[in-house]
Amino acid sequence: MAGEQPQETSALKARFDKFMEERVAPAEPTYNLQHAAGADRWVHPPIFEELKAEARSLGLWNLFLPDSESGPGLSNLEYASFCEAMGRIPFAAELFNCSAPDTGNMEVLVRYGTEEQKRTWLDPLLAGDIRSCFAMTEPAVASSDATNVEATIVRDGDDYVINGHKWWTSGAMDPRCKVAILLGKTDPRAETHRQQSMILVPLDTPGVRIVRPLTVFGYDDAPHGHAETIFEQVRVPSSNLLLGEGRGFEIAQGRLGPGRIHHCMRAIGLAERALELMCRRAESRVAFGKPLSEQSSLRERIAESRMEISQARLLTLHAADMMDRVGNKAARSEIAMIKVIVPRMACNVIDRAIQAHGGAGVSDDFPLAAAYSLARTLRLADGPDEVHLETIAKLELRKYR
Template identity: 60%
Template sequence: MDFELSEKQRDMRGRVKDFIDSVIRPRTADYKKAAQAAEEAGNRWQPNPVIEELKPRAREAGLWNLFMPPHSGQDHVDDSFEFEGKQLSNLEYALCAEEMGRVHWASEVFNCSAPDTGNMEVLYRYGTREQKDRWLTPLMNGEIRSAFLMTEPDVASSDATNIETGIIRDGNEWVLNGRKWWSSGAGDPRCEVAIVMGKSDPDGSRHGSQSMILLPMDTDGVTIERMLSVYGYDHAPHGHAEISLNNVRLPADAILLGEGRGFEIAQGRLGPGRIHHCMRTIGVAEEALEAMCRRLTSRVAFGKYIYQQTVWEERVARARIDIEMSRLLCLKAADMMDRAGNKAAKNEIAMIKVQAPNMALKILDDAIQAHGGGGVSSDHELAATWASIRTLRFADGPDEVHNRAIARNEFAKYTDLKAKPGDTRGPVPTGAGAH
């Protein structure tokens, strides 16, 4: 197994890291000052001017739309050359995304922040030329933002077949009715379009009754009911909204790929999206470990530096071990996606999706403990970062769903999983290791 990075991988990671260290990090104080000024002026839901100032510099440096995937034979793409971005592989992007994760607002500077990344991939792979011209071009240019409306408050959305929002055909129009929440990105005043997943055929098959549709946010019947908070943080100006859709009418050509193909699109979107979060989370964990070590080596308690206490040696050692293991699993998943496809890598994607946020949360918690009372305050970013990462144990599927898939893949090596639940005769042993 070769762990040596290619020249392109080293170059792209180095360029992103250098840009963050030389251009983005030095503006951290300006970023915080601008956010504070906006809050005091009652204008918190406006874009931070520091990010807007740095975007042209990232684009000029050739560090823009890094996530846009290389064209593959499976894509529904006939004009990919016009929407290429940097065309990095998942493995190449993983290395860059880790660096972006070290500064929580860095991704947007490179036009690589969620949910736009996933939405742009959907439009790239499945959109018509007209849909791309209207929405993908301005998204790739950083002129607008977007949202993804999938989760619903009234059903267990971890099973997407439960989704009840209607996307019903009425002549030459689609009519949308339902309620969505955790619609990330909907608070941004630049959010002009959302991709909505809903049920287009109430009597259809389990995985053939859902569709995805493009929704301009200024359409009649779209109401942002409230902005949701995460442990008290509302993540302005990005935000997570609860949105009601009341008799929203859209033209027939707003549908993506075709009626009943929502699950097909979802599988194409969620695989890369899940691992993008994990890539950035590795960087979050590295940053937390650095903050913890700097604190421990500069603070004296009970007559010696805190790092000299045995318990902290154990915690720091565990943090370094867990980061290294998680990074290797993340890179393995990315490499498998590149070489064998998302479906072949589904088990690795599920494993890193569970591992990465749980790993980072433990390190963040230890870093908070190392900072004492300051750790739970807004004097440091640790508490806010913990709250943000905690949401990833739900986003793109909760831990329980991914753990179930991982376990069932393991059980399938030894049993017949087609046995009906509750069958007292137990599973039928199969394969190697069966007795």
């Protein structure tokens, strides 16, 4: 795996760590108070824009893109420690223009976008001036098998006409969200994995309708949010199609690998924070005449958590290293493994931390309940556990044929 980081990367990480410690972490209570008092839940409070501008001025921007002129060009392995630290605080990733689904959409445009598409959408996304969303999942079908999607993208002269019903369109509630990348069928008669295409849909196009924000265990995840969306006779220019008809699955494979590992990196940071809160609670709380830290059952839970986090981190770093050295396709099994292991681990660790906090753990006085909702969602987002387990098994069995 990796040796020592290059000097410039080490200097960048030191600058990043200082900013997280001195500016971002102390600002979290202020952010929460300002957001709660704000007139619009779907708008970030003032403290956010201040921190975002400061992060960009420090060169802490677009850290996720390897080989990019728009950022420091970190490898997946180098980015891992940055991304993990961002995962500790819900709004942190966006401060550095490193939040989903924008990261995945930017990667799609970098790899597959035309020059016109890049000028129109990629440039403002890289600058952090707008946000985007990804419209794939549908309520009427089992979207874990993307061949099921029923949204249609039909050619009509120089345009495509789009009809479909999507949900879990994360980020669409944000008023700065200006464009969706939508997966739909262009040719239902083609070979199964050549029926689907991806197309850019400006959200102000007539026929695009946000139905409602969806909740996760009661959390609406504002100001990010997850929308149910309707696309009804939505007409966009044919130049908005990405890569070509029938290339949707090809694009998806290129998009989802980095997105999955970023989710895992952030989830490790989330689990680390939960363990930290559990340990602080154990040292400060007394029950049955002695501190919780002297209770053997809780000590076991702390030890299990430490081991599980460290195991998950090592496998994630291994997957990142493979992506850098041999490419995303060759690292499919490793990416699938961490996508199962890391969210499961985070759920376990956060659940133990909730238990250690008693009734306070399930309240909003601590970030644990919200953290659990996020970790549990990751067992479904970007493919459910069952899909990844099937991938791992197929690739393993292939070795013996």
